[in-house]
Amino acid sequence: MRHSDGGFYSSYDADSEGEEGKFYVWTPAQLEAALGKRAAIVFAAAYGVTPSGTFEHGQSVLARSGRGSVYEEAELAQLRQRLLAARAERVRPGTDDKVLASWNGLAISGLLAAWRATGHEPALALARQVAAHLRQALWNGETLSRIWGKGQARLAGTLEDYAFCALAMLDLAEAEVLADGAPGAAAAAWQLGVALVTVIRQRFVEEVDGVLVFYLAPGGDALLVHRPESHHDGAIPAAAAVAVQALLRLGLLAEDAEALALAERTLRERLGDDAGAAAFTRGTLLSALDLYLHHQIVVISEGAGRAELLVATREARVPTVWLAGPFAAPSLLQGKLPAADGSALAYVCRGATCSAPLADPAALRAKLRG
Numbered sequence: 001m002r003h004s005d006g007g008f009y010s011s012y013d014a015d016s017e018g019e020e021g022k023f024y025v026w027t028p029a030q031l032e033a034a035l036g037k038r039a040a041i042v043f044a045a046a047y048g049v050t051p052s053g054t055f056e057h058g059q060s061v062l063a064r065s066g067r068g069s070v071y072e073e074a075e076l077a078q079l080r081q082r083l084l085a086a087r088a089e090r091v092r093p094g095t096d097d098k099v100l101a102s103w104n105g106l107a108i109s110g111l112l113a114a115w116r117a118t119g120h121e122p123a124l125a126l127a128r129q130v131a132a133h134l135r136q137a138l139w140n141g142e143t144l145s146r147i148w149g150k151g152q153a154r155l156a157g158t159l160e161d162y163a164f165c166a167l168a169m170l171d172l173a174e175a176e177v178l179a180d181g182a183p184g185a186a187a188a189a190w191q192l193g194v195a196l197v198t199v200i201r202q203r204f205v206e207e208v209d210g211v212l213v214f215y216l217a218p219g220g221d222a223l224l225v226h227r228p229e230s231h232h233d234g235a236i237p238a239a240a241a242v243a244v245q246a247l248l249r250l251g252l253l254a255e256d257a258e259a260l261a262l263a264e265r266t267l268r269e270r271l272g273d274d275a276g277a278a279a280f281t282r283g284t285l286l287s288a289l290d291l292y293l294h295h296q297i298v299v300i301s302e303g304a305g306r307a308e309l310l311v312a313t314r315e316a317r318v319p320t321v322w323l324a325g326p327f328a329a330p331s332l333l334q335g336k337l338p339a340a341d342g343s344a345l346a347y348v349c350r351g352a353t354c355s356a357p358l359a360d361p362a363a364l365r366a367k368l369r370g
Contacts, residue, residue, distance in 0.1 A: 001095075003097070003099060003133070005133050005136075005137065006129040006130055006132055006133030007099035007104055007130060007133040007134065007137065007148060008099065008103065008104050008107050008130060009095055009096060009097045009098065009099065010096040010097070010098045010099070010100055010103065011095075011096045012093045012094070012095055012096070013093040013094040013095070013096065014093065015093065016090070016091045016092060016093045016094075017091050020056070021055055021056070021059070021061070022090070022091075023087070023090050023091070023092060023093050024061065024062075024087075025053075025055050025056075025059035025060060025061055026049050026059065026060055026062065026083075027049070027051075027053065027058055027059055027060070028040065028044055028049055028050070028051055031043055031044055031049060031083070033086075034082060034083055034086035035079055035082055035083065039079055039082075042072075042075065042076070042079070043076065043079050043083070046064060046068070046072075046076055047060075047062040047063060047064055048060060048062070048063045048064075048065065049062065097149060098147050098148070098149045099133070099137070099138075099147070099148040099149060100146065100147060100161075101134060101138050101144055101145065101146055101147070101148075101157055101161035101164070101165055102146070102158070102160040102161045102164045102165070102236070102239075103164075103236075104130055104133075104134055104165070104168075105134070105161070105163075105164030105165035105166075105167070105168040106164050106168070106236065106237075107127075107130060108127045108130050108131050108134075108165075108168035108169075108171065108172060109164070109167060109168045109171050111123045111124070111126050111127035111130070112124065112127050112168075112171045112172060112175045113171075115127070115175065116175070116178070116314050116317070117317055119311075119314070119315075124175060124179060127172060127175070128172070131168065131169065131172050131189065134165060134168075135192060137153055138153050138157075138165075139192065140153075142199075143156065143157065143199065144157035144161050144162055144165060144196065144199070145157055145161075146158060146161050156218065158216050158217055158218075158239070159200065159204045159214060159215065159216045159217070159230055159239040159240070159243065160216065160230075160236070160239040162196050162197075162199055162200050162204065162239075162243075163196075163200060163239040163240070163242040163243040163246065164237075164239070164242055165196055166193045166196035166197045166200065166242075166243070166246045167193070167242050167245055167246045167249075168193075169189045169190070169192045169193030169196065170189070170190065170193040170246055170249050170250075172189040172193075173186045173187070173189035173190035173193060173325060173327060174186075174322060174323050174325065176189060176325070177310075177323050177324075177325035177326075178310050178313065178314050178323055179310075180306075180307060180310060186325045186326060186327065187325075187326050187327060190325070190326075190327035191327075193246065193249075194250065194254075196246075197243070197246050197247065197250060197259065200243050200246075201258075201259075201262065203218040203219065204216075204217075204218060204243075205262070206219070211269055212262070212265055212266055212269060213229055214229060214230045214239065214240035214243060214266075215227050215228070215229055215230070216228045216229065216230050216239065230243075231281075232278070232281035232282060233280075233281050233282065233283050233284050234281075237283075237284040238282075238284050238285065240266070240270075240285075241282070241284035241285035241287075241288055242284060244263045244266050244267065244285065244288040245284070245287070245288045245291060247259040247260070247262055247263035247266075248260070248263045248288060248291050248292055248295075249322065251263055252292075252295055252297070252322075253297060253322055253324065253327070253328050253329070253332070254327060254328060254329050255329035255331065255332070263288070263292070264292070267285070267288065267289055267292060270282075270285055271285065271286075271289060287319075290319075290320060291319075291320055294320045295320050295321075295322060295350065296318070296320060296321045296322070296348050296349070296350060296368060297321075297322050297323075297324055297328075297332065297348070297349045297350070298313050298321060298322070298323050298324065298346055298347070298348055298349075298364075298368070299324045299328070299332060299333060299336040299346070299347045299349060299354070300313070300323070300324075300336075300344055300345070300346045300347075301336050301337055301338045301344050301345050301346075301347075302338060302344060303338035303339065303342050303343045303344035303345070304342060304343045304344060305343045305344045305359065305361075306344035308361045309344055309345075309346045309358075309359075309361055309364055310323075311361065312346075312361035312362070312364045312365045313346070313364065313368065315365060316364070316365045316368040316369055318368050318369060321368055324349075332349065336354075339357070339359060343359055344359070345357035345358065345359055346358045346359075346364045348364075348367050348368065355367060
């Protein structure tokens, strides 16, 4: 699912040989042919393969329910390998090898969330690779393209592309600080995130009848009969809500007053007094509200023990915590000095108020979770 240059492809096709799902689904007879009669019965019972099927034409999608004993699980693991080998003989679905900016932006943020939760270094490395590909292939220094394929970028980016990639770059900037990454890496990611947010503010946000509107398409397209808005979450997050999260990061962490005012106004107008109405379609915007109301900013000074404090911040696993880096407002970083003995100290801040300095990683974790 990845191009050799680093970006993720869009998808595999659903069908092969003209039949949807054929590569992935099974019948009892096919299981018996691949595994033998007894093993097929065991596997079918574990994965819900029935004569009537759970999909189309009497075929079943493998769906596990429950777990068996250690010995049963060991047998099923062996049977899965045999079935995988049998499936490899089938005609594979085609690959939609377009690299979409929006989906790759979501992938970067997802990979970074996985790294923060687990410390799994390959996830961070992959996020860096995908981000580098987006910068090189889809960003020309002023505008973002929506699609890259066959060596060429094409189609003007939509709000989804700009918002998802902007938040991904801001996430990456923070991850570079958390990981004590290469000098300049955090600043470079942050600068690209800011540039993408700037385009959003200039080309996708307008006031209509006294209300802010986030449009999915930029203005000025004569061929566009209707200019759709970004309203609610669907299969992917609402681009407007993701843009608000990015604006909050710039406003609260870098003290961009205009970005913060735009985010605050959007939250007020979109949620108002009925924040709970249709909440399942507003999850991303409600998450932005949570960030606004409960954010904590951690500033960690230089000095011995800094790495341990960074790990403690990551391991706290609090979604409303941001880590200040070189991109943070000078007023936020000012006065956050090491201890007298040169050891690193952590400060937990909200607005102009910061906690007493913390030197113990366990105390920092407890403070963030408390």
